[in-house]
Amino acid sequence: MGTIKLYKGKDRRIRAGHLWIFEGEIERAHEAAPGDIADVVNHQGSFLGKAMVSGSDTLKARILTRKDVPIDEAFFAKAIENCLEYRRKVAGGATCYRLVNSEGDLLPGLTVDVYEDVFVLQATTYGMDMRKHMLAGLVAELLRTEKAYERDDMPVRRYERLESVQGFLRGEFDTNVRMKENGAVMDIDVSTGQKTGYYLDQRENRAAAAQLSSGLQVLDAFCYNGSFGIQAGINGAASIHFMDMSEPAIEKARQNAKLNGLEDISRFDAVNAFDELSRLAKEGGLYDMVMLDPPPFTRNKEAIEGAIRGYKEINLRGIKLTKPGGYLVTSSCSQHIGMELFKEVVLNAAADAGRYLQLVEARSQAKDHTRLLSMPETDYLKFLIFRVV
Template identity: 35%
Template structure:
């Protein structure tokens, strides 16, 4: 097995449990195939175990926490089993959840979402790409009732790894439409053609909080996608729910999801959310609860300032259409915008609008997306609910 040596005798970040080693931290970048498994040594010869190696990525090494004497496939199966047991402990009655969350489950670059008896895979590292067939085999062994597995490999991260983008059914059949239940709400999910991998599973607990406070409120759900927040508001006995999404297919699916659950209080608009809020402000319209759950505004640190400007703009207009003593629920899934930065954006906007904020809920990603404390990169979702006055 090829050996890769680091420049330094120790890297404090790695010693504390971080699993990435960057190309500029290697003594020499060997000419090996992307995705090769190598043994990693510090400069003084201390072994750090095995890692996926990619000479074309800034993240040159993804540590596996596996020694040279261990069988990689067997370790991966054990880790997927551990991940399954954790999710079943967290959500014993749920059948839709993130089964594997990459580095947080010590499976670098692998994301698996479970939708009842169907599974979606995202593979974001060249090393894990070589194990796709083995991962499918493991899933079929652990979940004998599995009906279908699809690879959703069309992510920005694959580009950084030098991997092709594709979507492919890996096992069984994936119907165009699957009806699943999350937190007591039925959803029509198109696993063959949907944002990310279908539902926004990371918002599970945040959606439940919205349900809790929506009674008798006029609710605006911006960037609604399939209607996750709006559906929870409807189940929570909202007076009316207005859903806005720029995608025609997404807003139609949201409408169908309302019908599927027997909710009759939904209004649906295919529109840019910011432009919709601007018009509502001009028309003097007010809502008791405005929900902002936009897609990520930046995929890299280079565009942070543009992202900050975007968050300021949408939160400004959201605050302008919240009724007195009403609520703003606002989220950011941009990894490069940390919680302190996002909080300051909201506070600055409120100050500029002469609005007082009272935080009543502080959330993040659902616990089936566990945060590896030694890797801040595994924490990305910020979610706050404020009362405005």
């Protein structure tokens, strides 16, 4: 068993509940190779927790538990079982959900998403990658399925000196999955779709927006596979305009709209949504509900100013396209843009548009995308519904 000893005063974050240990906090690491489990102690040798050693040059280890217990297969089996027990309580009978949410579930580096009888596993750390077949076996036994796919094609793996890989972990099967969510039916591909195949973190937010959509003319900008607009449609929207710059995404949205019997009230445009929103606003196009779910404008602190400008501009265009008494549905998945800052950005956009906003709801990611209070990094999604007056 290796040991990681921290410098004096460098244990405060760990004691407060953060899970990451950085190179500059370590006084000495003894027999702590990448992937190993190590005891973490303070400068006096007092036990702080068990950590998994990283392959990174800067983020050297991640805490798994504060308890002095063996980190073995039984440990991971119990942890994943606890994750499933929680999802059964909060996912509302959903058949597609996040089972394991990395740091949010005290299993840093491990993500598991479930799509009907298929699960997709991501291992972003050296230690979880070493154990991925064992972990897949535990999940398969718990879920009683042999359909497991690996989506370890994320750039973040480079920091752990891990290659980009994907493929079958257990069994071989059609990677196209027909999933159900909030009453809608969607076809996704776990081998090629965004993230692990679909944006599960917006499940509850899609339902919240759809509840307001009956009888409305809806614009779903940055629609990807059409999930927001489709759920508005099955809840009674009068029309849906799907917009995305990706031709494959628009084609998938078209297929999913047809699958839900919405093709007659749907319009599809493969265009640059930023430019098209501006053009529509100039032409006086108006909608009862404008949905904005753009990709992240920043993945680091250095790009925050540019991200603020981007979010303000896109929300300004969205507000201009919303009829008086209509709804603006807007979100940000940029972790470095907090909720209050995001509200301020949208408020400034409304001021420039000469409109008032009534806050209907302020939400975050779905409850199965667990947020660890001691780790603000796990709280990344901001979702706002406004009535525009």
